[in-house]
Amino acid sequence: MRFLATILLALVAVAPAMAQRSIGNGQVSGSFESTSIGYLDDKKLGAAPEDHFGSNNYLKVDYANGRFSAGLQANAFLPVLQGYDDLADGKKFYLASKYIQWSDKNFEVLVGDIFDQYGNGLIYRSFEDRNLGFNNSVEGVRAAYNFGRFVQLKGMYGRPRLYTEYADSWVRGADLVVSLADICGIQEKVMLSVEGSYVNRFQKLTLGDDRDKLIFEAAGLDKPNLDMYSGRLNFGWNGLSLRGEYVHKGKDLNLDATDGLAKTGSAIYAEAGYSYGGFSVVATYRQLSNMATRASLYDEGVANAINYLPALTRQYTYMLANLNPYQVYAMGEMGGQADVCYSLRSKESRYRYWNFHANFSTFYNSFSKNLMWRDINFDVERQWGKKFKTIFLFSRQEWGKSLGFQDLYGSNIFVGDVTYKFDRKKSLRVELQYLLADRHEGKYDYEGDWVAVLAEFSLAPHWSFFVQDMYNIDKTKTHYYSGGFSYTYSRTRVQLSYGRNRAGYICSGGVCRYSPAYTGVNLVLTSSF
């Protein structure tokens, strides 16, 4: 804690001096993020971890001078927070990424750790998500060339990161975008492009022990190369947009395969949207078959992936609506979502309007055709004037048997959210939430009913205080309470909170990390410069 306090003091000391001044052409920028938790014993949850402390810290620094740029990121886990994969052995300080880059008008080359995505990421996406302990950047070379506005071509080659180390595999790929609208000279009115990608993963099948070889042989996996292809079409005209992608994946071994056999994979993604005035609607459909693609066949873990398969469902900001998020079933799922927005604005005052929003998502198991997830929800936001705003949300969520529940589990979630602004700086926001679980023959589903309340008082632009409690009424009768405050000065923000946290999945996109329950003190510090 002394370490963090010193950093905090250092940041506060230098923050006022951060007005930018120009000397020469070069510039340094960066960011620092630190999350530390002191774990406490809790009779309701059990004993805290032995060392009672975890701290994840990230320092990123970039230098840019004209067309040249370079940077690095150092991570320090002192030790790692509970629930993060592959770092159970404790403390670790390492170089998480580094790069040097040259960018010309139409040409770009990067040597170092690559963060990129082809299309929707179905065959390749390398990115970082610190909440999940996820960084699958590819260490290697990336080059891109633009033939004017008409054609963009990029390629990369390298080895993917696997947590604090690198996978024993090599990934190479290329992505091509051809703008037909620009070629035909109709780009002012129409957006039309055809795109394609290719990704290859190479990993020797003889790296492991005899057991690994037997698994590969039995699965029918006899080639070290995995090839994936993607074709895409994008169209936009006068408020209408259409996007589609088809993916073919070569034979690969999937950890979730019940028969243990290597199989080819495929994916279809289709999206249609239309907007007019304050109305807009978008519908997406996606079908996945054997699409989970590991960076290394010899390892496991949520970060062991080279592609990106997010759950196409609404992501909530309310506690109870987010209690049990849907997780992608990459072995075989099909479904999609529809999202509709409408805004009705007063002609007399910009401070008075209605925002209506409805969303529907559903996914089925491709093999059994059973329902895995369904969510029908809507919310109505009303800005009554400069001082007062209300939001009401309703969500009907259903989980199918194939997601680990014994039976279909359903719940209705009601949320009321009220904000009152006392004056230019002071405001109060209150949330009231209720989760009503379905009943069957007198028995409640899963954990039964929940109730939650949150109150947040803010003093703009620096201070914010909050208290919240989430209580399970039926099964566990447990309170998950917390309270804290945050202070922001320019680009530096400090948040200190104390409370009991429920075990559950923290999800971002298609990746979910299981976070164990804990009671503790949480200090979060972020700053950029």
Add this chain to the structure above:
Amino acid sequence: MKKLLSLLCLLMGATTLFAQQLPDVKVEDIEGKMVSVRDLVKGKPMIISYWSIACKPCIQELNAINDALEDWRKEADFTVVAVSTDDARLKAPAKNMATSRGWEFTCLFDDKQVLRRAMNVTQTPQAFVVDAEGNIIHSHTGYTPGSEEELFDKILSLKKKK
């Protein structure tokens, strides 16, 4: 730990010596076309606000800026750029929301985290004030109702410097 702390202090101190300009990267606009961020600098100050669908204070901030925009523009001429950090999962709903809300902003969609990494945005909401030459002169992390006024005050301070 001491090494990390020393490095941090050194770097934080060093930044006072350097100007910060908008990075030279391309991001997708609401029509799906790639636009250069530096091309958005057109001789006017600019507010850049990062947001995402799952970030409630981000949307609060953008709504608040949009509500006040008509009054603010009576005092200063500037533009607003809203950068969505939503990835492939939520990019379509983010475009849907940006279209319907009537935000009088230039909306960009940074689903590949190119601009976000280049501007070292670790948490949303984060807002920047950029002068007419493309220099970042102010930044603020987080949003509490009323803190949008601080952004406008910075825009006004640029007007006074002229």
